Amino acid sequence: MILLNPTHHTRQYPDTRSRELMLKTIEFFEQKGKQKLKADDRAFVWYSDFLEFQKREKLFATLLTPTPYGDPPDARWDTWRNCEFNEILAFYGLAYWYTWQVSILGLGPIWQSANETLKRKAAQLLRDGEVFAFGLSERLHGADIYSTEMCLTPQPDGTYRANGEKYYIGNGNIAPLVSTFGKIAGTGEYVFFTADYRNRNFDLIQNVCNSQSYVANFALRDYPITEADILSRGQAAWDAALNTVNIGKYNLGWASIGICTHAFYEAINHAANRKLYGMRVTDFPHAKQMFTDAYARLVAMKLFALRAADYFRSASAQDRRYLLYNPMVKMKVTTQGEEVINLLWDVIAAKGFEKDTYFEMAARDIRALPKLEGTVHVNLALILKFMPN
Ligand SMILES: Cc1cc2nc3c(=O)[nH]c(=O)nc-3n(C[C@H](O)[C@H](O)[C@H](O)COP(=O)(O)OP(=O)(O)OC[C@H]3O[C@@H](n4cnc5c(N)ncnc54)[C@H](O)[C@@H]3O)c2cc1C
Numbered sequence: 001m002i003l004l005n006p007t008h009h010t011r012q013y014p015d016t017r018s019r020e021l022m023l024k025t026i027e028f029f030e031q032k033g034k035q036k037l038k039a040d041d042r043a044f045v046w047y048s049d050f051l052e053f054q055k056r057e058k059l060f061a062t063l064l065t066p067t068p069y070g071d072p073p074d075a076r077w078d079t080w081r082n083c084e085f086n087e088i089l090a091f092y093g094l095a096y097w098y099t100w101q102v103s104i105l106g107l108g109p110i111w112q113s114a115n116e117t118l119k120r121k122a123a124q125l126l127r128d129g130e131v132f133a134f135g136l137s138e139r140l141h142g143a144d145i146y147s148t149e150m151c152l153t154p155q156p157d158g159t160y161r162a163n164g165e166k167y168y169i170g171n172g173n174i175a176p177l178v179s180t181f182g183k184i185a186g187t188g189e190y191v192f193f194t195a196d197y198r199n200r201n202f203d204l205i206q207n208v209c210n211s212q213s214y215v216a217n218f219a220l221r222d223y224p225i226t227e228a229d230i231l232s233r234g235q236a237a238w239d240a241a242l243n244t245v246n247i248g249k250y251n252l253g254w255a256s257i258g259i260c261t262h263a264f265y266e267a268i269n270h271a272a273n274r275k276l277y278g279m280r281v282t283d284f285p286h287a288k289q290m291f292t293d294a295y296a297r298l299v300a301m302k303l304f305a306l307r308a309a310d311y312f313r314s315a316s317a318q319d320r321r322y323l324l325y326n327p328m329v330k331m332k333v334t335t336q337g338e339e340v341i342n343l344l345w346d347v348i349a350a351k352g353f354e355k356d357t358y359f360e361m362a363a364r365d366i367r368a369l370p371k372l373e374g375t376v377h378v379n380l381a382l383i384l385k386f387m388p389n
Helices: 016-042 048-056 059-064 079-092 094-111 116-127 234-248 250-273 285-313 322-353 358-365 376-386
Strands: 133-135 151-154 160-170 178-184 190-195 202-207 215-225 230-233
Touching: 016 048, 016 059, 016 079, 016 358, 048 059, 048 094, 059 079, 059 094, 059 116, 079 094, 079 250, 079 285, 094 116, 094 133, 094 160, 094 178, 094 230, 094 234, 094 250, 133 160, 160 178, 190 215, 190 234, 230 234, 234 250, 234 322, 250 285, 250 322, 250 358, 285 322, 322 358, 322 376
Parallel strands: 133 178, 151 178
Antiparallel strands: 151 160, 160 215, 178 190, 190 230, 202 215
């Protein structure tokens, strides 16, 4: 069975803990139930139940701590099982996936840093059940991170004061370490440092989006920074920004796969139980054709993303094929996800608007994935850049 089926989850795992994590996560959402998932979505309810659950079960700690910093010993950063976790979270709702995804992004510059103290701190915070945030984007500059305005001004005592605003930063309301990208005043050198949302000089201005997720606009106003808060500088800071997105954007393909899988089940159940002119909608030839087309595309999305995972897992300084395959997952898998939803929607028509369906949420959320962490055009440009090399 290629598609995720939460009611019959019989996948093979190399260890019992991995299996337990996935099953417990499925169980959490099944217990919560579709009605409550939808009610929370409609009312933009903050998902503290999910955050409490992940803390209790040490989910992010197990899945997102690289082995040398891990405790308990089954903690490891394993792309294979992270793919599946992405898929499960998005199957139940993109907001739950988002808090996990931006934690991955926030941890990117930390695990890539040479600052061992901050890495150990991050590992402890993961064990404590905290989530993370990635402060790259700014309101005025979009994809143009050369123009970053967040600025660290050196002080006579060797410390710095951070000033500037960030925009669209997921988990910016609760992350004790917000990995923040900026420049050093005077030299313009790039820098990645960490900020804590609880500091009085951290001004949480607003949630930019209409969503259960908190997509923060925050400002640092004379926020005190010492060398201990600095993750990387110069080329290393720039590389950490780009590499984090290169790694993180791959997950968007898996979010599309999770969304499409749930929408597919809902659509085919509805169509198979709906009788028009004395026949089931699934028996109309054009409905069969659309379901077959949607299914084939969804399976192809998943097979392609699985293949890309192999290149990702075998990546090295010599083997950089992931730099071709990850943008393709980001661009092509996510746009095919839109196509799958379009096909299903043409079959179920009015049902796809109903407030109690997963589908109505899917039809909205599927559109986010081609656009965020680099648009389709930006990723196409990356593919074209890779090919001559
Ligand atoms: C819900 C949500 C959550 C987000 N979460 C985070 C987060 O946690 N942390 C974070 O740092 N950011 C986050 N972002 C920001 C997101 O990654 C931005 O969308 C991204 O920075 C691109 O900026 P932009 O969307 O403003 O597009 P712009 O950069 O304004 O792009 C405008 C147009 O220019 C094109 N373009 C830009 N650059 C190029 C290029 N080099 N080549 C070809 N075409 C190009 C684009 O394709 C696009 O069509 C989030 C955004 C949203 C909406």
